[in-house]
Amino acid sequence: MSLLDVRDLSVVFQRKGERPFTAVDEVSFSVEPGQTVGLVGESGCGKSVTSLAIMGLLPKRGNKVTGEVNFDGADLLKLRPEDLRDRRGRDIGMIFQDPLSSLNPVIPIGTQVAEVLERHRGMDRKVALKEARELLDAVGIPDPTRRLKEYPHQISGGMRQRALIAIALACKPRLLIADEPTTALDVTIQAQILTLLKQLVDETGTALIMITHDLGVVAGLCDTVNVLYGGKIVERAARHDLFARPRHPYTHGLLNSVPRLDSPRGERLHAIRGSVADNIPWAEGCAFAPRCDNVVDACLDGPPPLEPTANGGDLRCNNPVSEEVAVP
């Protein structure tokens, strides 16, 4: 049985007097224990809203969440708020994008790590602080005893993200959701943090949902990849298949847009035409149609269905990129 099974998750934002906006549209995917799953897509495609909906962290008002989020036999969307709160941090950890603003600026690092241990594992402050030291050591923070007493603004960005990882993994959760964990970091630190995440995930057997717009992160870390566009999954494939043979024109375009060191000098960078603003609603056809090079008449008749592909993935496209066309 899957550890996490998301079924037809939809999030609709509604504001009085405005047209409702569907941020996440019938997204389904599952995560096996110990597996790393990527959620990829550009800004505004619904990656972060999906993760917040799974955690039950969306604001109470102004949105409607439907579908099922089965985690360990229980539907998280139907749990009482108190029960869900008990699971957050204990069974599901989360790492956010900006490590500085995700740490409380007025509380020392050690206390922040200790807080989650006190909360979920019933430790008293002294034991929790000792454990916090071990955790900081485990995520590669040098001189952890001293760092325990320091405030977030006193340590470097990379170390802050390490501290956040330590907090997220403190209770040994079975699932970790990382929402663009490297976006706010330097490139060199990004590599360190990804290596650390990979190592910790391998060691502890924690499943990981990696939310990112960075295909390099996906290439290095994820087992399966879900590509989101306009709130819907447009392609799902194993990592290798996705990079070797992207089928959806959007995925293909994304991979083509990555600048390559071995491309001829003076060649223009590839880009996908238009912008997200050109999207049409899914109800009227494929949201990507206005930007797509492979667009056919059927694309504007209605949303294409998500259909299984030959190599075990799923694809939502009427006219996919042929398998022979590999990424240059």
Next chain:
Amino acid sequence: MSDPITRPTVGAPRESVDPSAVTEKPEGTLPRGLDRLGERKRARLEQLAQATADKGGVSLVRDAFRRLRRNPTAMVGAAIVALFVLVAIFAPLLAPHDPAQRFDELTRNLTVDNIPGASSEFPLGSDPLGRDFLSRMIHGSRQTLFVGVLATLIGLALGVLVGALAGAFGGWVDNILMRFTDVMLALPALLLAISLVALASRSSQWTVILAVAIVNVPIFARLLRGSMLAQRESDHVLAARALGVKRGAIVLRHMLPNAMTAVIVQATLTLSTAILEAASLSFLGLGDPDINRAEWGLMLGVDGQRYFEVRPELAYFPAAAIIVVALGFTLLGEGMREAIDPKSRR
């Protein structure tokens, strides 16, 4: 600085560490050159470690304090406040006489149009009842400090309670509390304070304190509510919620401490207005009716006003004291705001 002759001395301390380290080195197994380099590196590292070691962490508070110390106007304010507090604490030791005692030497010549002036025993002369004016001025600082601090603290406590409730719960709780504070803010502060004092059946020191406190509640409440709402949307509160931290703990440990900075700064500024408001109430005769109590507002209002033509000092000194002390708190408060507010950091 770029003089080529003086330049090499920059590296001098490092050279001076090296020789001793090298000569004391026992015969190692490593090649001499490599060992020496390692030794040198280690010495340099040690030196660097020592240079940075005892600094430890710089907390937000210490950081703000450092900035505060570099601000001359804030330091002037701090000096005034410090002097004022010291005088208030040590008033019984500083004052030459009992402030309530009427002295025969002074009452002897006391008439409606003659109030004895300075003498060697009474440096500021007499007040209209034959008491030592200097002692009364010194003891007045106690009263001012007591009323100002207590009114501010009570106002702060109530304001924080109201603001925290409104900010933490939002919704209808927020609506009701904030409309109520809007009503209070719509009335001029002094007018509201006068009305509150007038409500009490018998005026005393405590009615003044409470009135001034209540006038300041909406200011604190509104300020805290705003920053609580901002905190509610912040990433670290979202992160705390993602960790399953309970609601009460989120409000008390994650939102409130981060939202309090603005309120604490406001408290310093409120101290000065509280002193002015308390003095105004006494001046208008709405304060403590006890004629023996030395209070600057009362001294200014009753003695100073009535005998202004006989001895204007009776008005000048209390007025100057009130102004200077209020100014001190304002300067200090403004300095603190600048030091803590990240936007005005230099």
